[in-house]
Amino acid sequence: MTGLSIKTPYFLIDKTGLDSGLQKLKDALQNAWPNYIIGYSYKTNSLPWVINYFKKNNCYAEVVSDDEYELAKSIGIDNKNVIYNGIAKSKKSFLEAVRNHAIVNIDSEYEIDWLDDLAYQDRVQGEKYEVGIRVNFDLEAYCPGQTQCGEDGERFGFCYENGELQRAIDKIENKGIHVTGLHLHKSSKTRMPDIYESIAKVAVEITGKYDLSLSYIDIGGGFFGGLETKPQFPEYFNMVAGILAEQFDSDNTVLIVEPGMALIGSAVDYITSVVDVKKTMRNTFVITDGSRTQIDPLMTKSEYFYDLIMQNENRKNNTRQIVSGFTCMEHDRLFELNDGLELQPGDQIVYHKVGAYTMCLAPLFIKWYPDVYVKDGALINKVRNRWTDSNYKSGSIAE
Numbered sequence: 298m299t300g301l302s303i304k305t306p307y308f309l310i311d312k313t314g315l316d317s318g319l320q321k322l323k324d325a326l327q328n329a330w331p332n333y334i335i336g337y338s339y340k341t342n343s344l345p346w347v348i349n350y351f352k353k354n355n356c357y358a359e360v361v362s363d364d365e366y367e368l369a370k371s372i373g374i375d376n377k378n379v380i381y382n383g384i385a386k387s388k389k390s391f392l393e394a395v396r397n398h399a400i401v402n403i404d405s406e407y408e409i410d411w412l413d414d415l416a417y418q419d420r421v422q423g424e425k426y427e428v429g430i431r432v433n434f435d436l437e438a439y440c441p442g443q444t445q446c447g448e449d450g451e452r453f454g455f456c457y458e459n460g461e462l463q464r465a466i467d468k469i470e471n472k473g474i475h476v477t478g479l480h481l482h483k484s485s486k487t488r489m490p491d492i493y494e495s496i497a498k499v500a501v502e503i504t505g506k507y508d509l510s511l512s513y514i515d516i517g518g519g520f521f522g523g524l525e526t527k528p529q530f531p532e533y534f535n536m537v538a539g540i541l542a543e544q545f546d547s548d549n550t551v552l553i554v555e556p557g558m559a560l561i562g563s564a565v566d567y568i569t570s571v572v573d574v575k576k577t578m579r580n581t582f583v584i585t586d587g588s589r590t591q592i593d594p595l596m597t598k599s600e601y602f603y604d605l606i607m608q609n610e611n612r613k614n615n616t617r618q619i620v621s622g623f624t625c626m627e628h629d630r631l632f633e634l635n636d637g638l639e640l641q642p643g644d645q646i647v648y649h650k651v652g653a654y655t656m657c658l659a660p661l662f663i664k665w666y667p668d669v670y671v672k673d674g675a676l677i678n679k680v681r682n683r684w685t686d687s688n689y690k691s692g693s694i695a696e
C-alpha cells in the first residue's frame with residue numbers, strides 16, 4: 298500500500314520516528330540518572346496501538362483516570378507498571394492500584410481518606426503500603442511568565458509553601474502508610490529546562506526539610522522532543538541529575554519521567570485531500586476532507602507544519618487561498634497560502650507533528666474518527682478503522 302493510494306483523511310504514525318525518539322530519551326536518562334522509569338502519558342495519545350507500542354518498549358503507563366487505568370489493564374499492563382496520577386481516580390481503582398503496588402500519586406484530600414480502607418487491611422494482614430504525593434509549588438515565582446496560569450497559579454497537588462503538603466504527608470503517615478515519592482509535574486507554556494531546574498530544587502528542598510525517605514522523584518512530563526531547534530533530552534536530565542545528586546543517590550532513588558508530547562508529538566502526520574475550491578467576492582477557499590478539529594482541537598495553534606502534494610504543476614498562481622476544513626464552522630480554517638500555485642481537488646495537504654493532544658482530544662463533530670495507519674520502513678498497516686455509525690452508537694439506547 299502506498300501513501301497516495303490510501304483514502305484520506307487519515308493519521309499516519311511513523312514507527313521509525315517513535316523508535317528513535319524513545320531511544321534518545323532512554324540514552325539521555327541512562328547517562329544522567331541510570332535508575333529511571335519512563336511512564337508514557339496516556340492522555341497525550343491513548344490510541345491502543347500507541348499505548349501497546351510503549352508497553353512493548355518497557356515504558357510504564359502513566360494514567361490519570363479510572364478509564365485510563367482500566368485501559369492500561371486491558372492491554373495487559375501489570376499494576377506494578379502503572380503510575381496512577383490525577384484527580385479523576387475512582388475509589389475502587391485507587392485502592393486496587395495501591396494494594397497491588399502501582400505507583401500512586403495522591404492529588405486530592407478524599408484519596409487520603411480512602412486510605413483508611415488500607416490502613417485497616419494493613420493491621421489485619423501485616424501488608425505495607427506506599428504512596429506518592431503530588432506537590433503544588435509556586436512555579437510562577439521561580440519562572441515568571443512561563444507557567445500556564447500565570448498569577449492565578451496552578452490547582453494540582455498539595456501546596457508546599459502554605460503547609461498543606463506537610464499536613465497531608467503527616468495525615469498519610471499517621472495512617473501507617475509510607476509516603477515514598479514526590480510527584481512534581483508542571484505544564485508550562487515554554488517547556489524550557491529552567492522549569493525542571495525549579496522542580497528538582499524544590500524536590501531537594503522538601504525532602505531535606507521534611508526529612509523524607511523517598512524511593513522516587515517524579516518530575517512529570519512536558520518536555521520538548523523531536524524538534525531540532527528546541528532543547529534536547531540531555532539538557533533537561535543532566536541538569537536535573539546534577540541537582541538531585543545533592544540529596545539523593547541514583548542507586549536508591551528512581552527518577553520518573555512522564556513524557557507524552559516529546560515521544561508521540563512529532564511522529565504523527567495527518568493526511569488530507571482538497572475536495573473543492575470556492576471562489577467568492579472576497580477569497581478563494583480551498584475545502585479539504587480534514588479539519589482543524591482533528592489537529593488543533595482547542596483551536597489555539599496559529600501555524601502548522603505542512604507539505605503540499607500537487608498532482609501536477611501545470612496551474613496558475615493565486616495571491617491568497619484559505620485552506621479550510623470539512624466542518625460547518627466558519628473558523629475551521631487551517632492556514633492561508635499566499636502567492637502559491639492554485640490548489641486543485643485531489644491535491645493532498647500533509648500536516649506534520651500532530652500526534653499529541655489531537656487523536657484523543659478531537660471531537661466527534663459531524664464526522665467520526667478517521668483511519669490510522671502505521672508506517673514501519675516500507676510497510677504501511679492500518680491500526681484503526683475509521684469509525685462508522687456502529688462505533689458511534691455503541692452503548693447508546695435509542696428508544
Ligand SMILES: Cc1ncc(COP(=O)(O)O)c(C=O)c1O
Nearest residue numbers: 338341482518519555556557558
Ligand atoms: C501528570 C502529567 N504527566 C504527564 C503529562 C504529559 O505532558 P506532555 O504531553 O506535555 O509531555 C501531563 C500533561 O498534562 C500531565 O498532566
